[in-house]
Each structure stands twice: as structure tokens, then as C-alpha cells.
Amino acid sequence: MENNITVEVVLSLPEKQYLRQITLYHNATLQDAIFKSNFADEFPEIINMQLFGIFGKRATPNTPLKNGDRVEIYRPLITDPKTARRRRVQQI
Numbered sequence: 253m254e255n256n257i258t259v260e261v262v263l264s265l266p267e268k269q270y271l272r273q274i275t276l277y278h279n280a281t282l283q284d285a286i287f288k289s290n291f292a293d294e295f296p297e298i299i300n301m302q303l304f305g306i307f308g309k310r311a312t313p314n315t316p317l318k319n320g321d322r323v324e325i326y327r328p329l330i331t332d333p334k335t336a337r338r339r340r341v342q343q344i
Contacts, residue, residue, distance in 0.1 A: 257318065260322045263325040282323055284317075303325070303327070
């Protein structure tokens with residue numbers, strides 16, 4: 253039985269996207285992946301917002317990970333998507 257899993261941790265900022273592939277023990281959580289990726293040290297203001305997901309679905313820091321998961325760190329929305337859509341339609 254394999255004792256380690258490999259996951260990707262991604263962070264997308266307006267100016268640059270970051271992707272790190274890391275190896276963790278088999279019962280690791282999303283929080284473990286965030287800390288091992290070192291994004292928490294580099295971008296504490298984003299990490300502290302606790303906006304995370306796995307393959308596009310919101311997840312909590314205690315969510316267990318599986319081999320091959322893609323952990324996503326989300327930025328807060330600047331504009332509500334519905335409001336932005338209405339503005340675009342009004343401009344046409």
C-alpha cells in the first residue's frame with residue numbers, strides 16, 4: 253500500500269499563476285497541502301481568507317485529500333458575478 257499521495261496546489265493572482273506539485277502522507281488534509289506548498293508564507297493575506305476548493309468545489313481546511321487532487325486557493329471576488337453580467341449586457 254502506498255503511504256504517500258501527490259496533489260497539485262494552485263493559486264491564481266491577477267498578474268501570475270502558481271502551481272506546485274507536492275507529496276503528502278496518505279491521510280493528509282487540504283490544510284496540510286496549503287502549508288507544505290509554502291503559499292501560506294508567501295501570500296498570508298490570501299490564505300487567511302480561508303477560500304479553498306478541490307477541483308472547483310468549495311472545501312474546508314479539514315477536507316481529506318486523495319491522490320491526484322487539485323487544491324485551489326481562491327481570491328475574494330472583486331465584483332459580484334451577477335452584477336458584472338448585468339453591466340456587460342447593458343453595454344451592448
